[in-house]
Amino acid sequence: MTRAASVDFAKYQGLGNDFILVDNRHQKEPVITSEQAKQMCNRNFGIGGDGVIFALPPENGVDYTMRIYNSDGSEPEMCGNGIRCLARFVAEKDGAGPVSQKIHTLGGLMQPSLLEDGQVCVDMGPPVLDGPQVPTTLEPTQGSRVVQAQLSAAGREWLVTCVSMGNPHAIVYSTADGASIRVDDLDLAGIGPDFEKHPVFPAKINTEFVEVLSRSHVKMRVWERGAGATLACGTGACALVVAGVLEGRIDRNCRVDLPGGPLQIEWREADHHVYMTGPAEPVFTGSMQL
């Protein structure tokens, strides 16, 4: 395995969730360490980003493999906005037009399609709803599912539904007394870390707070595991639509307004897969000394 003295990269963003992308298809292990990824993500001493994402050689008969480091150097299983960016990055590198890809991730098989209008639609596979698999030790409330379970965090009682989209999410639509969330009023930096490190989430957790505008339109803010408050979270948007359907609050096809802009999410009844459609934009390219 070769570690690099400098690394060529492309910076992309999906709704302001920004990533440093590295074409690493020549070798199985990332050319940089998790510590170097953390340094690259630093907004003062590095390039700046919410994560570093690698295109690696294919595994399991797919086109290529994706791995990602969060900005704190931890390694999550999946990233929704990141996979749209990576799909466009690889297609542009390979000189391919609108194209469908199969990508192996630690969270399973993902299938992005580049659309004529520049957006990317990703078949994110089925959500994982079994509580222990999310994982959470919260007591299941519907079979093995954790839906509207009461949780005490940051000095308040909340109702949370737990969903994995390859990576773990806790979704909050209301407090335990039934009061709706007003996302603009939340002290996210005060509340988010308490969820992220809560002992009922052994792999830590991404948390989405959601306000329902109509049955087909919601607004959210996110506190991400390993990255803090970000402008968007694609897996989070998918997870919150699944949770909203399970809680009976919204329909299966829903617009999700994130701080960085909207995503269209569908939890399709026919195959139980979640489909996410949104933008992926190049910002600049460069080379960083390590």
Ligand SMILES: N[C@@H](CCC[C@H](N)C(=O)O)C(=O)O
């Ligand atoms: N922003 C991402 C999620 C990135 C990973 C996350 N922080 C985790 O640790 O699971 C997205 O768009 O899905």
